[in-house]
Amino acid sequence: MQSVDLYATSVLVFQRYLTRLAELLDRAEHHCDADPAQCDALLEARLAPDMLPLRIQVEVVSNFALRAAFPFAGLAVPDYGVFPGDFAGLRARLARTQRLLQALTPESFNGAETRSVSDRAGEADLTLPAPKFLFEYATPNFFFHLSMAYAILRSRGVDVGKADFDGYHRYSKA
Numbered sequence: 001m002q003s004v005d006l007y008a009t010s011v012l013v014f015q016r017y018l019t020r021l022a023e024l025l026d027r028a029e030h031h032c033d034a035d036p037a038q039c040d041a042l043l044e045a046r047l048a049p050d051m052l053p054l055r056i057q058v059e060v061v062s063n064f065a066l067r068a069a070f071p072f073a074g075l076a077v078p079d080y081g082v083f084p085g086d087f088a089g090l091r092a093r094l095a096r097t098q099r100l101l102q103a104l105t106p107e108s109f110n111g112a113e114t115r116s117v118s119d120r121a122g123e124a125d126l127t128l129p130a131p132k133f134l135f136e137y138a139t140p141n142f143f144f145h146l147s148m149a150y151a152i153l154r155s156r157g158v159d160v161g162k163a164d165f166d167g168y169h170r171y172s173k174a
Helices: 006-031 036-043 054-072 087-102 130-155 162-166
Strands: 116-121 124-129
Touching: 006 036, 006 054, 006 087, 006 130, 006 162, 036 054, 036 087, 054 087, 054 116, 054 130, 116 130, 124 130
Parallel strands: none
Antiparallel strands: 116 124
């Protein structure tokens, strides 16, 4: 099996998109500055009745970064922390996750590709080799919940687009 740099493909990717998510939250909060009740409604917004609301989507994104990166470094997943479900609390959660990820070093990932990672997927228990865990489970789930947060914001009229999601695209506004 070819060696994979699990540090670069997890920590660095998660850090980048946690930053993107924090910026999306800034845009969302600015969107409802004039009406605080609109902020509460936005934080509880869902794409469908059986889906998680925006605030939980953000929490899950943050948690997936920790659930993947720490086991790759051979460490226990840190406690997720308890934060208010408002915009300030969500940003604080993302900032804490960023700090925790920054404490990991590439050296701590030595041998990571030989580790197995166990986790709970809904009601299923799973144990996968670290590369498979990252590429087939953790990263898709990280981006699923990030995309749902983005889609909720778009569906509620927040002025965000693809350029805000990835930070690379540029479009001129007509």
